[in-house]
Amino acid sequence: MSPRTLIRSVTHRITQHPDADVTYEAECLSCKWATQPSTDLEAVDVECMSHAGRSNHRGFRRVVTGFAFVVRDGE
Template sequence: MGSRTILRYVKHRITQHPDTEVTFEAECLHCKWTATPSTDGAAVDVECMSHTGRSGHAGFRRICTSFAMVVRDE
């Protein structure tokens, strides 16, 4: 008789790494200008609006970076 395999499924979830914060960044689509990275998204938005006021450039790539970890859902 052959051997048997027992499968056990464990539920997991993904969560923000507890020792990190989300970092917001932005870069102008028309020149090489970049905003200062910050954990305050509104501050980055204000920098973008100031850049638009000075340069007339209205397009930006906004980047939100976070670090996550997968943990058992117990």
């Protein structure tokens, strides 16, 4: 008798990791200025606007970092 293989399909979902916050940061596209990572998006935006007001630099790269957690459905 030949061996048999059992294949099961398990549904997973991805979610925000429960023990980690989303962080935001930004860096100027015209110079080396950058914000510190923060969980407060509005604070990062205010820092960008302040830098723009002082320097007349208008372009910023935003970085959003989140941590994902994959679990089986039903867990």
